[in-house]
Amino acid sequence: MGTSITIVDKDSRDARRRAVADLRKLHVMVAARSAFFELGLEGASLREIAKRAGYTAGALYSYFSSKEEIYAALLGKSLEGLNSRVENAAAEIGGPSARSSAKARAEATVRAKASAFFGFYRENPRDLDLGFYLLPGMQPRGLTPELNKRLNGLLRDALSPTQQAMVAMGCDAKQAEQELAALFAHIVGLLLLSHTGRIRMFKGESNVLFTQYLNQMIERLRVPASRPRKRLARAS
Amino acid sequence: MGTSITIVDKDSRDARRRAVADLRKLHVMVAARSAFFELGLEGASLREIAKRAGYTAGALYSYFSSKEEIYAALLGKSLEGLNSRVENAAAEIGGPSARSSAKARAEATVRAKASAFFGFYRENPRDLDLGFYLLPGMQPRGLTPELNKRLNGLLRDALSPTQQAMVAMGCDAKQAEQELAALFAHIVGLLLLSHTGRIRMFKGESNVLFTQYLNQMIERLRVPASRPRKRLARAS
Amino acid sequence: MGTSITIVDKDSRDARRRAVADLRKLHVMVAARSAFFELGLEGASLREIAKRAGYTAGALYSYFSSKEEIYAALLGKSLEGLNSRVENAAAEIGGPSARSSAKARAEATVRAKASAFFGFYRENPRDLDLGFYLLPGMQPRGLTPELNKRLNGLLRDALSPTQQAMVAMGCDAKQAEQELAALFAHIVGLLLLSHTGRIRMFKGESNVLFTQYLNQMIERLRVPASRPRKRLARAS
Amino acid sequence: MGTSITIVDKDSRDARRRAVADLRKLHVMVAARSAFFELGLEGASLREIAKRAGYTAGALYSYFSSKEEIYAALLGKSLEGLNSRVENAAAEIGGPSARSSAKARAEATVRAKASAFFGFYRENPRDLDLGFYLLPGMQPRGLTPELNKRLNGLLRDALSPTQQAMVAMGCDAKQAEQELAALFAHIVGLLLLSHTGRIRMFKGESNVLFTQYLNQMIERLRVPASRPRKRLARAS
DNA sequence: CATGAATGAGAGTTCATTCAT
DNA sequence: GATGAATGAACTCTCATTCAT
Numbered sequence: 003m004g005t006s007i008t009i010v011d012k013d014s015r016d017a018r019r020r021a022v023a024d025l026r027k028l029h030v031m032v033a034a035r036s037a038f039f040e041l042g043l044e045g046a047s048l049r050e051i052a053k054r055a056g057y058t059a060g061a062l063y064s065y066f067s068s069k070e071e072i073y074a075a076l077l078g079k080s081l082e083g084l085n086s087r088v089e090n091a092a093a094e095i096g097g098p099s100a101r102s103s104a105k106a107r108a109e110a111t112v113r114a115k116a117s118a119f120f121g122f123y124r125e126n127p128r129d130l131d132l133g134f135y136l137l138p139g140m141q142p143r144g145l146t147p148e149l150n151k152r153l154n155g156l157l158r159d160a161l162s163p164t165q166q167a168m169v170a171m172g173c174d175a176k177q178a179e180q181e182l183a184a185l186f187a188h189i190v191g192l193l194l195l196s197h198t199g200r201i202r203m204f205k206g207e208s209n210v211l212f213t214q215y216l217n218q219m220i221e222r223l224r225v226p227a228s229r230p231r232k233r234l235a236r237a238s
Numbered sequence: 239m240g241t242s243i244t245i246v247d248k249d250s251r252d253a254r255r256r257a258v259a260d261l262r263k264l265h266v267m268v269a270a271r272s273a274f275f276e277l278g279l280e281g282a283s284l285r286e287i288a289k290r291a292g293y294t295a296g297a298l299y300s301y302f303s304s305k306e307e308i309y310a311a312l313l314g315k316s317l318e319g320l321n322s323r324v325e326n327a328a329a330e331i332g333g334p335s336a337r338s339s340a341k342a343r344a345e346a347t348v349r350a351k352a353s354a355f356f357g358f359y360r361e362n363p364r365d366l367d368l369g370f371y372l373l374p375g376m377q378p379r380g381l382t383p384e385l386n387k388r389l390n391g392l393l394r395d396a397l398s399p400t401q402q403a404m405v406a407m408g409c410d411a412k413q414a415e416q417e418l419a420a421l422f423a424h425i426v427g428l429l430l431l432s433h434t435g436r437i438r439m440f441k442g443e444s445n446v447l448f449t450q451y452l453n454q455m456i457e458r459l460r461v462p463a464s465r466p467r468k469r470l471a472r473a474s
Numbered sequence: 475m476g477t478s479i480t481i482v483d484k485d486s487r488d489a490r491r492r493a494v495a496d497l498r499k500l501h502v503m504v505a506a507r508s509a510f511f512e513l514g515l516e517g518a519s520l521r522e523i524a525k526r527a528g529y530t531a532g533a534l535y536s537y538f539s540s541k542e543e544i545y546a547a548l549l550g551k552s553l554e555g556l557n558s559r560v561e562n563a564a565a566e567i568g569g570p571s572a573r574s575s576a577k578a579r580a581e582a583t584v585r586a587k588a589s590a591f592f593g594f595y596r597e598n599p600r601d602l603d604l605g606f607y608l609l610p611g612m613q614p615r616g617l618t619p620e621l622n623k624r625l626n627g628l629l630r631d632a633l634s635p636t637q638q639a640m641v642a643m644g645c646d647a648k649q650a651e652q653e654l655a656a657l658f659a660h661i662v663g664l665l666l667l668s669h670t671g672r673i674r675m676f677k678g679e680s681n682v683l684f685t686q687y688l689n690q691m692i693e694r695l696r697v698p699a700s701r702p703r704k705r706l707a708r709a710s
Numbered sequence: 711m712g713t714s715i716t717i718v719d720k721d722s723r724d725a726r727r728r729a730v731a732d733l734r735k736l737h738v739m740v741a742a743r744s745a746f747f748e749l750g751l752e753g754a755s756l757r758e759i760a761k762r763a764g765y766t767a768g769a770l771y772s773y774f775s776s777k778e779e780i781y782a783a784l785l786g787k788s789l790e791g792l793n794s795r796v797e798n799a800a801a802e803i804g805g806p807s808a809r810s811s812a813k814a815r816a817e818a819t820v821r822a823k824a825s826a827f828f829g830f831y832r833e834n835p836r837d838l839d840l841g842f843y844l845l846p847g848m849q850p851r852g853l854t855p856e857l858n859k860r861l862n863g864l865l866r867d868a869l870s871p872t873q874q875a876m877v878a879m880g881c882d883a884k885q886a887e888q889e890l891a892a893l894f895a896h897i898v899g900l901l902l903l904s905h906t907g908r909i910r911m912f913k914g915e916s917n918v919l920f921t922q923y924l925n926q927m928i929e930r931l932r933v934p935a936s937r938p939r940k941r942l943a944r945a946s
Numbered sequence: 947c948a949t950g951a952a953t954g955a956g957a958g959t960t961c962a963t964t965c966a967t
Numbered sequence: 968g969a970t971g972a973a974t975g976a977a978c979t980c981t982c983a984t985t986c987a988t
Contacts, residue, residue, distance in 0.1 A: 044281075048963085057968095057969075058969065059970095061969045063963075180443070180447065184428070184451065187447070189427065190426075190430060191422070191424055191425065192427070255949090255988090262951085283977075284978080296982085297952050297953075300951055304979080304980085305979070491970090517752075520957080520958060521956085521957085529972095530974055531959085532961085532973075532975075533974075537972095541958065652918075655903070656896075656900070659900040660896050663902070667894065667898065683888065731947095734947095765949090768948070772947060772948075949987100956980105956982085958980100959979095960976105960978075964972105965971105966972095966973105
């Protein structure tokens with residue numbers, strides 16, 4: 003019995019310890035976030051991050067085994083936030099009730115999920131920068147492939163609810179995939195340009211543009227893909 | 239006469255010399271391009287660029303006075319290429335002849351200019367990376383403001399023909415601006431995601447998606463903006 | 475009790491650590507001294523200094539944040555040494571006792587302080603080199619103005635005891651200033667030429683020359699400045 | 711005869727050519743002077759000197775075979791100027807005529823020669839900087855020993871007229887040597903401190919101090935060295 | 947004679963990372 | 968867990984000098 007008590011004590015002590023460690027890890031991540039945002043991924047040195055966290059450079063190695071890992075943890079947290087926001091986005095079904103067919107519900111879900119995705123980055127523009135290192139030319143050299151895969155998976159996860167709802171709306175898998183891609187592209191483009199002050203084209207109206215796009219997309223999804231659109235042709 | 243010949247000789251020698259110098263400068267730029275593309279703007283060291291060009295690091299300073307200047311020259315050339323492509327894009331007016339009203343011509347022009355913009359980056363995906371350092375968070379620290387301004391101007395120039403054609407189609411200035419912004423965003427998003435192998439969603443079909451978007455946009459421009467679309471509502 | 479012991483331990487550990495750090499800093503400074511002396515301020519590279527100290531170049535940045543700072547620390551230490559030597563120089567009042575008036579004491583003080591100044595540099599000729607970067611044409615670009623001011627102040631401090639004693643001897647402020655200037659100039663010239671092997675004129679007899687100058691100066695200070703010297707005239 | 715004429719032609723052409731070359735060499739030296747004075751010996755790069763002369767760096771190698779050689783030429787010219795000034799300095803013997811004994815003439819010569827030396831550097835303070843690289847710690851690494859010797863010789867030459875006049879005044883060789891050394895030291899110290907604005911002690915009155923020193927020195931030289939001065943003793 | 951390109955060494959400084967304490 | 972010292976490689980950039988043209 004004494005033994006068992008001891009064990010419990012030890013366990014709870016360990017738990018507390020782990021909790022404290024996690025807290026401090028979080029603290030470092032907050033510091034890193036601010037450094038990355040202000041100075042860029044390459045511009046923010048470990049020393050700078052450490053200073054902002056109130057540590058020495060070496061101390062960070064208690065929490066993370068490399069600078070890349072800090073970045074990965076940050077990106078991971080961000081994507082988790084994105085996912086939880088998307089998951090929790092409930093379809094708002096208003097209107098004359100009864101007519102709430104499965105299709106109508108699916109449509110509302112598309113709208114809700116896509117808006118959640120867009121909204122997350124619109125409200126946390128910095129997280130977009132973070133996520134962008136997923137894209138080429140800016141890849142942080144050194145991210146291990148496994149990590150990379152995991153992070154890409156998280157991004158997929160944030161998109162797939164929208165895709166599933168599209169299918170639930172009745173469009174075939176291929177069209178859903180295409181529309182999802184186009185939607186994602188539009189969102190990324192919109193956000194990228196939006197939180198850039200340099201190209202003076204957007205004046206905080208990115209959500210107007212997004213709504214417009216979303217509406218038109220949903221209209222497309224309603225219409226059977228088979229019915230060809232008239233008079234409109236080829237690209238370059 | 240002897241004198242005149244001598245002068246000509248001297249001039250032509252200078253010209254030849256300058257031509258050779260330009261060629262070598264170009265050669266360095268090509269090397270820099272490849273280095274930047276493979277290693278990123280910060281990842282590509284002067285030494286690496288020099289090695290790829292077959293030079294020592296110091297030698298590059300005969301051609302460019304800093305690393306930033308190399309990048310600026312590269313981006314400048316790229317944007318010039320984009321502009322000339324857009325300028326030269328002629329509206330292809332086919333169809334039932336007679337009906338070739340001014341509006342129809344304007345519509346064809348929108349299509350042509352926008353497609354040229356898209357096509358340029360689609361065919362030179364690397365140039366997009368280059369251009370992206372214009373965007374925030376990835377700004378190369380140290381680009382002089384004047385240079386920066388000039389480069390941003392070039393980007394604008396590549397977009398304005400499309401905008402003008404939109405206005406010529408009859409839509410008001412404000413709508414034109416908005417549609418241009420959305421178009422630009424869509425293109426950027428599309429291209430960014432497209433030439434990324436990492437998000438496995440695009441299979442070289444970015445031009446299909448682009449055409450689709452373009453068609454819908456043109457349809458929007460035809461319809462008087464005043465007629466509101468039904469049943470479709472608010473964003474997040 | 476245990477607690478108090480622990481605190482003491484921690485403190486003393488810190489103290490020891492700081493002591494060790496100071497020692498190592500001193501060690502670097504010694505290495506830098508030798509490098510500066512042999513190679514000149516610009517000739518001595520950080521790498522050279524580091525090598526002499528048994529370090530890598532980067533390691534020095536634990537102790538000093540720039541090359542200039544090393545130089546400044548060296549010069550600072552040197553001037554402190556000079557000052558303490560001058561301060562500690564006591565007037566040796568010998569002779570027929572009784573006559574030890576205030577004036578006589580002041581005279582002895584002038585002699586003592588000036589001799590201390592001279593003696594310091596005579597015995598540490600290298601320190602003169604160090605101090606000389608205070609002079610123009612050889613200024614190390616980059617010394618911060620505050621530092622510069624502080625160093626100049628230290629030099630002044632080393633001279634002012636002599637000046638005060640001059641005034642105490644009874645000569646007016648203006649004459650004291652002039653005589654001090656001349657004395658300082660003579661010392662500098664003497665020392666500069668003295669520890670140079672190149673101009674073969676001085677054979678370690680700089681102190682004889684100094685004594686001679688000092689004696690004559692004191693005689694001048696005794697005599698009321700008002701009594702004009704005869705027959706002696708203008709310069710170029 | 712035709713031959714001889716040809717020879718003459720060739721000679722004069724060569725002479726002209728050489729004259730032109732010398733002129734251009736001088737032009738480079740002027741540029742180098744300004745660069746050295748403004749930027750210091752190590753701070754002035756060959757490129758800077760070349761630019762000031764309107765040349766490319768490589769072009770200077772037509773005139774000088776190294777940067778050191780430029781410096782040496784400059785210093786040489788400076789010392790020649792000093793020498794010619796000293797040589798041309800005539801003793802101004804004024805006063806009641808008759809008494810113009812040999813000793814009086816020698817005394818006037820000491821005064822004239824020393825004043826010329828002092829005056830030269832007082833009027834060309836920059837040349838002092840130049841000459842200072844003769845002194846330790848600031849030696850330009852790489853000056854060939856022969857050159858060095860020649861330059862030192864020139865300096866000696868500028869001093870020896872004063873020394874000879876001292877001897878002519880009747881003092882023995884040893885005393886002359888010592889007084890010369892002290893004089894030289896005083897001049898150097900005076901000038902060094904004088905054209906430095908940093909030690910706020912001299913207000914352009916360096917010539918007053920010089921005159922004072924000169925007068926006292928001459929008085930010493932008049933008095934037989936054997937008569938010991940009273941009451942004045944030892945140095946540090 | 948002069949140029950412009952090129953070299954190769956070396957400058958000061960920063961960095962992620964390691965490790966004894 | 969945290970520190971401060973240390974490493975070693977890398978960075979951009981400058982320099983005196985050489986040499987084909």
